[in-house]
Amino acid sequence: MxxxxxxxxxxxxxxxxxxxxxxxxxxxxxxxxxxxIRPRPFEEMAFGRATLRPAIAVVLAVGLIIGLIGALAGVGELVRPQPFSVDDFMTQFEESLRFSESFATDPQAEEFMVMYRDSARAFAQAIAKIMELPTPLPGFFGRLLKWVGAWLSAPLALLGKWFFVSIWIMLFARLLGGRGSLLGYLRASSLSALPHVLGAFAFLPAVGGLMALVGSVWGLVVNYRAVQVSHGLSSDRAVLAVLLPYLVLLLLAAILVGLMVGLMLAGIFSGAQT
Structure with a gap:
């Protein structure tokens, strides 16, 4: 029975x-x-059975959907692959160098930029020759394996990102007085992966970027509710717990960029004086 x-x-x-x-x-x-953003699903996930399986299942399911959308968008390349173009590569490379060239005022810097540009062209030509080499598998089946691999790797990538972000948010939630357990918060925060399905439509020409932005912001709002419910925090503290990891990351990135620009300017000025 x-x-x-x-x-x-x-x-x-x-x-x-x-x-x-x-x-x-x-x-x-x-x-x-x-x-x-209703409290009930977060309460069920945070205070349900003491297992992480439902949370992992939610994140993996969302990742499979994201990967499937991306795979369907890439069907055209699977059937008709775009050949590698050295000229297109160099055009994009030149655009990326425009900002750096404004600092290349002395002869040594100009010579370095010329060598850098020649090296990039040689690299692009080598890639083009490698793309023309015969492979053990026929071209279509090789692209098919790559296509399936890209689809199936999306859930694992989303799972790693979710776990990494959740650990940092958990840390700040505890610093702000949160009383929830790590397991309860991870279960509740898995629901924040749901809005990120919109990010899979980033390939759309006009609205793709906006949809990805909406999905990211929506995910933060869902995570806010997960922190609030699982840790019993007030609204303002829950908002801080969600945003502080990103603010710290932006601060570190700004410091790193400032150091790089400072070193670049110091090198240019020292070269000009000599």
């Missing part, structure tokens, strides 16, 4: 749990309520 568990049916023949329509409907409702 089959034993029924919430949302699943256990098969007596194979001993496997099969998801029912009711279970799928409950997951869809949970995702919809999370996207609407």
């Amino acid at each position: 089959d034993r029924i568990v919430p949302g699943c049916v256990r098969s007596s023949r194979r001993g496997r749990r099969i998801m029912t329509t009711q279970a799928l409907s409950s997951w869809i409702t949970l995702a919809k309520d999370a996207l609407l």
Whole structure:
């Protein structure tokens, strides 16, 4: 006789749990309520069973959807691959050098830029020759394997990003007085991956960038609710816990850029004096 568990049916023949329509409907409702920032799904995830499996399942499922959208967008390249163009590569390379060339005022810097440009062209020509070499697999099957690999790597990339960001947010939440457990917060914060599906449409010409931005901001708002519910923080402290990791990262990036620009200017001025 089959034993029924919430949302699943256990098969007596194979001993496997099969998801029912009711279970799928409950997951869809949970995702919809999370996207609407309602407290119930976050409470269920944060204070449910002490296991990380539902959180990992949510993130991997979202990653598979993101990867599938990107794979479907790249079907054209799978059938008709774009050849590597040395001229196109050098055009993009020249555009990236425009800012650096404004600092190349002395002869030594100009000579370095010429050598740098020649090296880039030689590199591009080498890549073009490598692309023309025969491969063990026919071209289509090689591209097919790469296409499938790009699709299946999306869930793992999203899983790593989610875990890394969640650990930092957890740290700041604790510093701000949060009382929740790491497991409870990770379960609740997995729902913040849902809006990032919009980022998969970044390839669209006019609205892709806007959709990706909306997905990122929406994900932060969902994460805010996860912090607030799982840690019992006030609204302002939950906002700080979510934003502080990104603000610290921006501050470190600004310091690094400032140091690089300072070293570049110091080198130019010292070269001009000699």
